[in-house]
């Protein structure tokens with residue numbers, strides 16, 4: 001196995017925005033215990049911006065680090081901007097991930113997109129994001 | 138010259154924090170070379186460096202050392218010296234046993250247990266590709282081969298079952314399985330890489346035809362191993378060349394490595410009674426402390442059916458790699474059965490064969506104790522594990538004990554597309 005970057009280890013040791021938002025405006029749940037990684041992402045939206053964001057993750061070092069990283073990247077962004085965040089942004093901000101761990105960054109991006117989608121569908125807005133990560137088989 | 142600068146007294150508080158207790162609990166992966174082994178090896182690099190096949194004094198000295206090592210290795214497993222073939226390690230010995238031990242004249246069928254090391258599973262898979270029927274013997278919940286299904290080994294050319302498992306330490310009823318294999322005319326191979334040096338291995342009592350040893354698991358150097366070949370059992374080479382090791386393993390012998398392996402076997406035999414008593418006690422001490430953690434479950438058997446140095450625990454609702462990294466930060470080295478830390482992204486085949494659910498395999502941690510492990514290290518490890526588990530649980534969306542079967546939110550591994 002390739003080793004993690006120091007940046008990944010920092011997020012792993014002291015992840016940002018851990019927790020649950022009880023009255024969240026949107027919740028994104030992705031992953032599968034059988035595969036090892038599950039992420040729950042909670043967002044609070046104010047004026048079309050992500051005002052608060054928290055996560056709960058069961059998973060490997062990369063899963064925890066990418067969860068933490070995406071919450072940092074998404075916080076304060078407009079929904080439109082947040083929807084454009086991709087796994088490449090997550091992995092890049094972490095100084096790269098070992099190739100076998102790239103799927104974890106995919107999961108983090110999916111969780112964010114799912115949370116936004118949840119918020120929009122609750123508001124009755126159809127999701128028109130051009131670049132969406134493929135969801136659910 | 139400038140005036141003497143007043144020296145500040147060393148700050149002891151800072152220093153104490155820097156000193157980290159390093160705890161190595163991954164002895165099933167590899168062990169340090171024992172200083173007595175290293176001392177014995179030293180002259181064989183630049184002084185007694187001869188080729189053991191040469192007729193001159195340099196060669197004769199090397200040959201003598203080689204034969205002393207052969208006798209020491211043989212003694213560890215109650216074999217005769219000329220029943221020992223040196224190889225480049227456990228993996229090569231397993232490959233030689235499986236690929237060189239089958240004979241399609243006895244039947245085109247090869248049988249091994251579902252919990253074998255890849256060094257046995259993969260050559261068996263290769264035989265499958267070469268047209269052999271391949272059968273995996275299932276194990277029970279403790280990882281022990283179920284004798285009720287031994288009938289599936291009927292008609293086999295070769296049967297291979299490990300003495301003790303590297304992940305959960307389960308010790309197999311080798312004598313019974315060997316007898317069964319022999320009733321059916323099969324050659325019986327046993328991978329004793331993990332058991333040798335920890336519990337008695339007697340090739341006569343076990344009734345095996347072939348048996349694998351590896352040096353680096355018993356405080357010898359890496360890259361050296363041996364295959365025991367019972368007198369009268371036929372074996373074909375898989376490496377061809379100058380005809381070394383009775384034409385069964387060509388290639389100039391790694392004399393220094395083999396000398397070290399021999400010394401390691403001698404020490405293992407001498408120290409096993411005392412060492413294993415100590416390991417059993419430390420193992421059970423760690424086990425008791427870890428199982429006190431909410432949601433922790435033991436993988437594998439208890440008591441004498443388990444290797445004295447192996448502890449394997451699944452912690453619910455969290456994943457093993459996170460625990461491994463957390464413990465590594467505290468200076469503690471362990472290993473995990475999680476898919477996320479394997480190259481193939483598959484959770485431990487051993488735990489799955491034992492009927493564990495994938496998430497239990499992902500959350501498993503293996504602690505393997507060794508010669509230098511102390512009670513203080515065990516207590517420190519148990520305490521740190523509890524801390525790391527608690528920290529990861531606070532991050533987890535699930536609670537320990539929660540039933541996760543069938544939970545699937547999609548968006549996972551397979552959907553990773555470029």
Ligand SMILES: Cc1ncc(COP(=O)(O)O)c(C=O)c1O
Nearest residue numbers: 226227228254256303328330351
């Ligand atoms: C049960 C078992 N068999 C075989 C091997 C391979 O031995 P080596 O590392 O010497 O090739 C190992 C070591 O990982 C092992 O645990």
Ligand SMILES: [Zn+2]
Nearest residue numbers: 037060104477
């Ligand atoms: Zn992962």
